[in-house]
Amino acid sequence: MIKFKNTISFAVLLALTIGFAACNNNKKLPIYGQREAVITKDKDGNQVVDTVYQTIPNFSFLNQDSTIITQDVFKGKVYVADFFFTSCTTICPTMHRNLKTVYEDFKSNPDVMFLSHTIDFKYDKPAVLKKYSQKLGIDNSKWLFVYGSKEDVYRLAEKNYLVAVEEDSTARDGYIHQGWLVLIDKDKKMRGAYDGTKTEQVEQLKKDISTLLAEEKD
Amino acid sequence: MRKIILLAIFTITICTMIYSCQSESEIELASYVSNGKDIYIKYCQNCHGEKGEGLGQLAPPLTDSVFLKENKSQLACFIKNGVNKPMVINGKTYQEKMPSFPQLENIDIAQVIVYVTNSFGNKQGIYQHQLVESDLRNCK
Structure with missing residues (x-):
């Protein structure tokens, strides 16, 4: 009788475990940003309501090797974007220390990339970015550092990635910005934003990248 | 017998005095380390890391x-004035400049130096806050 009971409790436990595991597999990340309902026609000519999500528009920046890069580099990939500057002594070192741990975790996965934009359009020319990234100790084919005009970078930060950036002469280093690490999916939609200065949020980012990769495989 | 008792009392008193002296300096070190840790987290950790x-x-x-031992009298200068010259640490050269922290008081500097020189595998004991003033006068 005792043996029988054990078997039952084991079975229940197994069922629960499988159940939870299944739940986990079905998990999807939310989609952030503006959305609008658009009425279109499906292939049979019926009117259907479709949701159009905010996406990252195309861009053109110089990378650390002074090569022009566009969104094509990230085609079919998941990437993490952030805004920083090399002479920043406040939150940037922590952000990049933490982001580097994410980079190390996904180093061998070709579907994951990283994109850091400098907001210091005066000083952070590509050569400076190159030196910085070498000193940070990362591979530039996977983690890109880009330079653009103030208008382009700031507009993209505020309107599209929803990260506040600002030139501020009263700030210690001349600029102020938020430390969000923004997760972008293969359809250029925003799927998450994590405070790069907080290790627990960065851990969540790692989990969410895996979730997103699994979701996109389906 | 009386002599023995007196001697015993005397010895115990001396021992207690020495012991309490020791623990007083230990308490001082502990208070420097714990205050220094807060300053470290606020000003240093973002670049130098939680574990140094x-x-x-x-x-x-x-x-x-x-390096820390050889440059002990320059550490206060590094913190207060920043560093703008290459440094060789653990055999590697570091060229990025370190920002200055002019807002730190001498006592803050002493505490953070004690924290750093007694953490991350370092064990160099106390560095009195009175030393900061003279060290800052002799910055290279």
Whole structure:
């Protein structure tokens, strides 16, 4: 009788475990940003309501090797974007220390990339970015550092990635910005934003990248 | 018998005095370390890391006990005035400049130095806050 009971409790436990595991597999990340309902026609000519999500528009920046890069580099990939500057002594070192741990975790996965934009359009020319990234100790084919005009970078930060950036002469280093690490999916939609200065949020980012990769495989 | 008792009392008193002296300096060290840790977290940790591990080639680690010992009297200068020259730490050269922290008081500097030189595998004891003033006068 005792043996029988054990078997039952084991079975229940197994069922629960499988159940939870299944739940986990079905998990999807939310989609952030503006959305609008658009009425279109499906292939049979019926009117259907479709949701159009905010996406990252195309861009053109110089990378650390002074090569022009566009969104094509990230085609079919998941990437993490952030805004920083090399002479920043406040939150940037922590952000990049933490982001580097994410980079190390996904180093061998070709579907994951990283994109850091400098907001210091005066000083952070590509050569400076190159030196910085070498000193940070990362591979530039996977983690890109880009330079653009103030208008382009700031507009993209505020309107599209929803990260506040600002030139501020009263700030210690001349600029102020938020430390969000923004997760972008293969359809250029925003799927998450994590405070790069907080290790627990960065851990969540790692989990969410895996979730997103699994979701996109389906 | 009386002599023995007196001697015993005398010895115990001396021992207690020495012991309490020791623990007083231990308490002082502990208070420097704990205050220094708060300052470290606020001003130093973003570049030098929670465990003093540094950040790539951008910021050096704080684990080179020999460097810290040899440059002990310059540490206050590094913190207060920043550093703008290459440094060789653990055999590697670091060229990025370190920002200055002019807002730190002498006592803050002493506490953070004690924290750093008694953490991350370093064990160099107390550095009195009175020393900061003279060290700052002799910055290289």
